[in-house]
Amino acid sequence: MLRFIDTVGEAVAGIKDGSTVMIGGFGNAGQPFELIDALLDSGATDLTVVNNNAGQGDQGLALLIKEGRVRKMICSFPRQSDSWHFDAKYKAGEIELELVPQGNLAERIRAAGAGIGGFFTPTGYGTMLAEGKETRFLDGKWQVFETPIHADVALIKALVADGKGNLIYRKTARNFGPIMAAAAKHSIVQVSEIVPVGALDPENIVTPGIYVNSVVRVSSSGTAGNEGQVA
């Protein structure tokens, strides 16, 4: 059931302690800052967060980690020049890390949304990130068994939603949005614009509205401008 919601606070109000939350974005591109800020304000804690990174600088996911709301990160690239909040929590033993090669992370998320119970992939074979995992020689190469990553909620940033919840994105801010929308039981999307049914060309829809549960318009969403230039 699709709902259009007035405020980011109402949009995240149902997120319970202990939830697994997928958060879109690669670095700051596509990161739904307003939804994350609302999640922080909601007080939800003991969260497992799925994101490519583990926060940059002093905003968004980095603040959620700083405030101790994140019990576990599932990500591919936590260590960055400005990931000081994650670094501190990790070194203090206050956050759990499941490190996943980036393509396996994406495919595990995709698998969850697509109803796939697991898959074999060559990525990671023979490395410490495949230790303890089942391997098979398939299709001419050794492959590692990987399982889907499901989530209770996904927080996503898109550019435009129509009245059916169909989404389009902007440039490389698309990144994890489409697969996270499908993988989570409940997807919450912030957009910069909501247009009437029929206003988006059906040929150009990136995420069909069937994957979208809640849409909230955020005035600063969409064109990221220079908001995310902490590399």
Added chain:
Amino acid sequence: MSTLETSLQTSAEPLGRNELAALVARDIAPGSFVNLGIGQPTLVSNYLTEEQNITLHTENGMLGMGPEAVGEEIDGDLINAGKIPVTELPGASYFHHADSFAIMRGGHLDICVLGAFQVSAGGDLANWHTGAPDAIPAVGGAMDLATGAKDVFVMMTLLTRDGVSKLVEECTYPLTGVGCVTRVYTDKAVFLTGPDGVRVRETFGCTFEELQALVPLPLTPAAS
């Protein structure tokens, strides 16, 4: 300086980072789809010519990536794998992360160019983790690229700061991929790795014999 003592030696001096990047760029076949890793490999893009018609892939979801953005071109929604603002070229396309890594894993990329801590005689790559107990591990797309691209080129200095060869019999750092590297471009030589062992295509600032003295595994000239 020494004269060019063997047919393998193509430069009297070791190559600098930019000269090496130019050499890698020259070796990329026209029309290729290429992913350039973060750091030194990014320099290769400065030497690709329009005539080569190379399409650059960035793991965060784009083909047809253009040069780094400057001034008013900077757009937070348009970044590369290193999270640096970039530009789009005519004919560019955007796609989500699962598609982007399907492009890698599915063998659709012709070449990726990566940095390395170590490369083994059998083409194993170690480039993501020093294995130090206090290091925070971060892998990103390195394992997917190493496993997926048809050719994996490594760019690195041959020796560590302490003068130890990074081309080794077996990697001691944690692996990124097994048997994936096909060529190693270094300041002192270009190596070809494969089932025939490590062959030397050309040397820079040293003879084949001088190079062999630096590397703790048997080398053969590629010409022989």
